[in-house]
Amino acid sequence: MLTRLKTQVPLFSMNSYTKLREKLKLSGLSFASTHSHVIRLGRHSRHNSKMAVCIAVIAKENYPLFIRSVPIQNELKFHYTVHTSLDVVEEKISAVGKAMADQRELYLGLLYPTEDYKVYGYVTNSKVKFVIVVDSSNTSLRDNEIRSMFRKLHNSFTDVMCNPFYNPGDTIQSKAFDSIVSAMMVQAS
């Protein structure tokens, strides 16, 4: 897992660099869930995994409008995960084809599983993407529940867009939206 980018070490020796490198582990992010020998850290015991660990809203132009993850976990990792998932989103959209684009379902389903997470996607008609990352150990979440989460998110997002003071394209800073997202997120214990 990605540990936090802690850089408290003063920079006076090359030695400190090596130490820092140790801290900057970026391992365990490969997408093959078939790896049996990768040791899983006891992360799952840390929270009650009922809901999402990361929720992101991404603009049509693929920059983040809103991204929120469970605070104790590494934000950076989720940023990377969400960003990478955009490729899959695009693939899925383009797979539908031009003619069918109108009847396309907004919910894209599971984008891909990583070792620890499942990434789900949803694309509005205006090509705004919603991405929800859930813990893959979380078996209680059914497809239907994910779907309803997305629908809720979409509704709330529509409300944000309806706000005349919201400038489309700006990052979302809405309390209502925040609270909707927070309700969907795993509460960090």
Place this chain on the structure above:
Amino acid sequence: MAQCVQSVQEFIQDSFVPMVAVLCSEDAEKVTRKNNLNFSELLRPFCRLTSEGHMRDPSNQLQVVKNLRISVNNVVTRPTVPSSGVPGHAHRRLLSEVVLTCQPAEGGVANVITAGDYDLNISATTPWFEAYRESFLQSMPASDHEFLNHYLACLLVVSSSEAVPVEKFLKLSQEQHRIQHSGEYTNPKWFIPNTLKYYVLLHDMSQGDEQRADSVYEDMKQRYGAQGCYLLKVNSRTAAAGADEQIPDPWSQYLHKSSLQSQVQLGPRLSVPSIYLLMYRTSEVDGHDSEEKGDLDNTHPLQLDTPSDTPGSLDALRAVAVETKPPPLATGVAAATSHGACLTLNDHDRIRLFIQEFTFRGLLPHIEKNIRQLNDQLVSRKGLSRSLFSATKKWFGGGKVPEKSIAELKNTSGLLYPPEAPELQIRKMADLCFLVQLYDLAYSCYHTAKKDFLSDQAMLYAAGALEMAAVSAFLQVGAPRPYPAHYMDTAIQTYRDVSKNMVLAERCALLSAEVLKSQAKYSDAATLLIKMTSEDSDLRSALLLEQAAHCFINMRNPMVRKFAFHMILAGHRFSKAGQKRHALRCYCQAMQVYKGKGWSLAEDHINFTIGRQSFTLRQPENAVTAFRHILTNDSQQTSTQQGAFLREYLYVYKNVTGACEVALPQLPLPCINSSATRVYFGHERRLAEGEKQAATHVSLDQEFDRDLAAMWQDLEEQVVAAAKRGVVPATFQSTQCCLNSQTDNLRFPLAVVEEPIIVEVVFRNPLKVPLVLSDLSLLWKFTLKDFNRPQEDSVGDAVPISNEKEASVPRARLKLLPHQTGQLNILGLVYNLASTSSTGDTINSTAASQTEAAEGTSVRGRQDLEIQGPRLNQTKEEKTSVSHGPDRRLDPTITPPMPLLEVFFLQFPTALLCGEIRKAYVEFCNMSRVTLCGLRVASTHPDFFTFGSSSLATPLTPLSPTSFENCSAYKTLATPPGATPGSVAAVTLVSEGDFGSGTGLRGGGIPLGEGTLKPGESTQLPMWLRGPDQEGVHEIHFLFYYESAEKGGKISHRVLRHTVFICASRSLSVRATACRSNTLPEEEEEEEEERNGSMLVFVDVENINSSEAGVREFHIAQVSSSSKQWRLHKCINPAEDKDCKLTSRERGKLCFRATRCKPLKKRSAFPFSKSGVSSLQIITSTTPCADFFFRRCQPLDSLRPPDIAGVVRKCNEVDLDIIILWKAFVVEDNKQVILEGQLHVALQTIDKEACSLTQKEEAQEMVLLKFKPELPPPMTRPSMEQLSHLIKTNLQYPESYSHPFNQKSLCMVPVTLTLSNCSLAQVDVIIDLRHKTTSPESLEVHGSFTWLGQTQFKMQLGAQEVMRVQLRACFLHAGVYNLGTPRVFAKLADQGAMCETSQQTATPALIIIINST
């Protein structure tokens, strides 16, 4: 996966080649050593056969073998790699070294891939990966389940210089046999029990006897057959011959790798440190050799004679080099000429021929024979049924019962066949076929073998067979069957999970990925590669991840983000594997995707890593750039994170700049709000100096106020107009002392030499951590320009004057003092930047942070100040585009010296009573070295002050303020004795021009002694102030204008601003009314002019001062008037002899009579008439009284043509100004102070009250705006009210009249009706006597009287004509009668249309008729 140089077929072919061992005698070794090569190295460049070979397959078909390569290696009896799945340490070293040395070429060709809105610059090839793959495959350990890299043949090499070469051959042959069959060595492994032995006689042309060699060769041919031996002649280059011959060096591309490999082969014998040393050795030698070569080139070509000595010297050098520094990176293979130095091109050809001979005559027939043998065996066995085969296997299984594998093999799950097991024979045959490109046959053999192994549950063997089956299926010409990808997957999984042999799994994955790539199955390839990444090898994971990333980008729909993400993962693994360069490259490539797309957290992370990697790779510039990005972009990181970034940046930055102070690099922090930069020209102001109070002027501490600026500009325009005789020059530009974003910065500002320029820079800290700036100074450029002045000594220097930190809006002011004229450009800012200590106390005091900065990491850098001008929005083009105008704030032109005025105020009050007159002093001081002249002043309140009359040259009050103590500001005159105070009305005529003409008031000149101020000179002038009429706080602005005595400078004039705040408190309120007096002048004999004009003036004076404690009482000292037509006569107060005193809230009334005086011809002269109430007469016609009077009242000239309205109005106009001079007794600090003041009342209309205070208008209530068509302007028609004042009537009659009614019943009284025309026009008058008195009651009571005679008169009165009409009233009874019954109608003579208006009746005229009996 990146593109490769080789095609897939080539790659796979080259991965599996026939292996040939070499056993070399010592003498032969020596011969090759001359070339700095061993025998196998000598052969290596020629191991690829250029010509086609032919062989027959088991079915006797002739097959072509194309492009065959063989691998020749020295026999090494130690295992290079433990045959377990884990590669050894040395092996890893080798691989990492290979990858390390293979770096992308600097500025190499990169192709641009456009995916969506991304344009990525990615190198299409990854040579390091290919190098890695090649080394990896070459160093594959030989294993038991496959035979591909087992030795097929052995070259026995003996030198011709050997005493008995044949004996030596025998020895070597025995040696080979011993190695293969004694069982002492598990390594190397041999393909077939009877290995092909090929005897090579090596002849050194430079040394040995050629004939002897030939004879020995003949002997050998006899013994071993012509096909089994060879005479190789080398080293034919003689010392003299080849001096200038250019020999290509085919070894260079092989040798580096091979030398590494040989070290690795040596490796396990040595302890770990020595491996390091060896590694360094090679590169060191290389480096040295190239150096040596350079030397040789420089000295003499003859020195090439001694190449044979080189090895020895090299050895010595190696020993030396061992303890020196680590190798320079990527030296490449520089030791070009030292290899094969004794070989001519002929020798090269000989070697090539040798290999060809060996392969075609020796190796291929040998293989052919063996395939045939194996095939025969298999065919013979085919007779047995499969089931029987397996049954026998079970029954006679003793031989092939799975032996318990030894621990390090870890092949716990599978069988271990003995070497001669029949299953392995198939495999062996398959491998042989594969090596000689018989892929059809190979595939069917592998397929069979696979089935056998699987049925035996020999998983490792099965996996091997599967792998090779898949490969050979792929390589089959014409591809009769599709590539079985699932074979590969199974193989990989088996290798990895069952056999735990990662090396084999990796090989398999590499092959599979390459095949998939060739079939454009990038997604599958990527998955495969990603699956192969694991914790155990960072280097492998890194390389595979990178390849996976390339797969993603090469897909039909490029997956850019996946590419980037995997690049980051690869970069991370590279850095873990110590491949910093590769790591950096990966991050940089990934950066292209993340850059500027809003993923700031990821971007920061990448930038940070790039920064670190660049720094460790000694590319500090790049590191600095990367760190800059983290800091400049609005970071979303936490404050601790930012602090860490900052510290790191500073550290790196410090290492970059080092001692280089000349061209300081730009610092990203803190942000400079460049548009908020303010530039101030001039000295800093010291506002108070003792009791002197300097003019406030402009200072940097003031906020810019648009209204104020406009006001100042307006004032300046006025004063300039006044100075230029009423015309503002076209080039006029208002002086701007302080430039900011709102001022007009289009022109180059003008600064004066030797006067400082202060630049205020506003910083913004984008981080959440404090920054410390110190040692700020300005960076500037100066161009000398001669403005007709000799040049002076030195140019200005930058002095930091303040540095404020951590304030809410931190700003710094820096001063620049120009010493010469020219053009100055302020370019930027140089400063030290440091972060505060990480201890957490962020808000340090200045001192603390400075000391901290001194010891902590503080770096020096610059930031440019570039100010963007305002956006242009004039033309259409400008409106549609975004273009900005210039801003020249920071480019002042330094002009020759100008005078510099300093104004001080002495005894300047802050609070005044309304109308109070106070005297203060102004000191003008010329601070410069240039004479000053043309001093003028303009003010927003010109009625507030006066410098006295210019005509009365002698100042009336002492010039020095010291003697001023309770001395009246007014000039007084003792009343002549005998004259009753108040009764005298002295008249003085004063010209208005003496007190500064009306227009001259604004921007008036200041009376200086000689009109100039010499350098350093100062002069004091008295100044009278008069409290404003309105109570409250008044902001009064002065603008002093002055010029240089030397004309023609760039700056025409300079100004000095001053603002004072005066608090005015209420004093007296004066209301005055004028009434027409109906009485005729008492003295009939007075001048004709006066007969008509006489008025009563009532002056109501009220003390409205609210501070009872301060002001005790007011005295009305004098009342003066000023009018062209009227003059005030004596006071007709009831208590006229008393002083008029008013205590708080008291009200007094004064009455005066005013008479009309001769209309004066001189318009500008104002007669002052006085009607004092105190004994001392104040001369009101002098300074300051008159000054303030004139300043106050702007005579309104009725310039309009005399229309009827004007004419009518005129008759009601008074135009009399009354000046009330007062004294106030004020207690101040237990001392009684007498204050003096004056109030003005302008009487304009009769019967209309005028007040000294203009009543404050009630704040108008908000009215809804209504848009209506505008009403036509009302007719300028005089109102009835005005018209009724045209004629003044007066009845003259005796007050009482005695009449003996007894004698005469009718009493006739003569009454004179005086009609005086008030207007200046002819008036038609009708007098009607018929009317009854208005009040009917009086009629009843008193009876009536009648007018006798003519009852209606019609007449015409000229302008101001007085006419008397004699009337007679007839009374019947005694009594009191009102005579005021005549009605007078009047109309203007020429206005026929107008009807007559009834004129105001006079007061009741009562007459008493007494019956005198």
